[in-house]
Amino acid sequence: MRLEGTPSQTVGPYLSIGLPWDDGPFVVPEGTEGAVWIRGGVYDGAGNPVPDAMIETWQADPDGGFDHPDDPRGKPATPFRGFGRCPTDEQGQYRILTLLPGIVPDASGSGQARHIDVSVFARGLLNRVVTRIYFEDQDNADDAVLASVPEERRDTLLAKKDGTGYRFDVRLQGEGETVFFSV
Template sequence: MSESETTAEQAAREQELTDRVIASFDHTRNPRLRYLLQTLVRYAHAYVREVRLTEEEWNAWIGFLTDVGRITTDWRQEFVLLSDVLGVSMQTIAVNNEAYNDATEATVLGPFFVNDAPFVELGDDIGGGAPGEPCWVEGSVRDTSGNPIPNARIEVWEADDEGLYDIQHDDGRVYGRAHLFSDVNGEYHFWALSPTPYPIPDDGPVGKLLDAVDRTPYRAPHLHFMVTADGYRTLVTHIFVRGDEHLATDSVFGVRDSLIKEFASHPGGDPTPDGRDLGDATWRDVRFDIVLAPRDFRTA
């Protein structure tokens, strides 16, 4: 039975309950909290009524969320993972990073960012000896008028060729992450690893959910950036590898067309931009020009 097939008496009974629950928050002292809770109730009740949720389905959802809580630890946040695969994380990011001229689009932070990543000089290698193909990354940091932003802090982090981040190991190793600063012309460059696809943690309830709906747990290969500069909105974003098969099915909906870049492949022996000797190893290069929005652009 659909909601439209219910009797007028039944619909009125259901609406009365919704109205009563919403009214129970009328005296919430914090107006924003009142708005959040009342809107949540309105949409949650509408969902239950629209799909005619059965008690068995309700119990299954409660059991699922209980399992999500049980597997969550200090280093594994299954609730964030659930938010990611439902697209809620990306939608929240979209709402909080409004489009402004040609400012670079934001995407998910992900669970593997850590503070106090090692500092590297321009041109250094962030790979830390991890397995993977070398990749030269260069670009600029500018404002929406095209002016260079010197001394912008650029945090970068990525997985190795086996799809693992350093903090997924328990031996304290550090690789694939660093921070550096743009030069006086707003330019930056460094060596990294060519990004490769990897699955999000799929051995828990969220992984079972993806399996049940025939969705892949794989993320499109990417390199993370967080860019900060005084007077500008903090940018959290990735760049993705053009042509990869996972771009259209990225498990957390993080891909944006503007963030897909050409990672040009070079055979072993090709000269590198900085003269680094890689012997017979293949390598790639990519350019990512970053544009930051002003911090308070609505009042600018």
């Protein structure tokens, strides 16, 4: 007997059932010292908001460690899960409350710039797309991943400082398309 793989399908109408949860956007609890909001929108190729997308984030804690059994540095001392999930609203907007991530060593032992890994799920996508959020007011000069992106496109990976944190918009296609990575 030969089994065939299930064909890929775009994200369907049941994406929102069971995936989001009430505290999904809160990587840290409200009121955590040093917490910042990362807010933004998800837009299609025509610049229209995508009201049924999902943003997932994964990041290091402020000391550069991960709340994961494989991280030899151990569990963070603060309440910090490192993972966030937020569906977009009717205007395509999302929000994540977190702490700025620390510097994580790369494979060569050098430090990666502070960043947050982001997965985007949306209608019309067969697979998630993956990008990174870097911060415009942090030192990004020595990050090998960011340096691998053509200079004229790096700004699509930079979150802009605003009143209560940062703004990071995701453009799925077209002018100003966000840089996505193959993982």
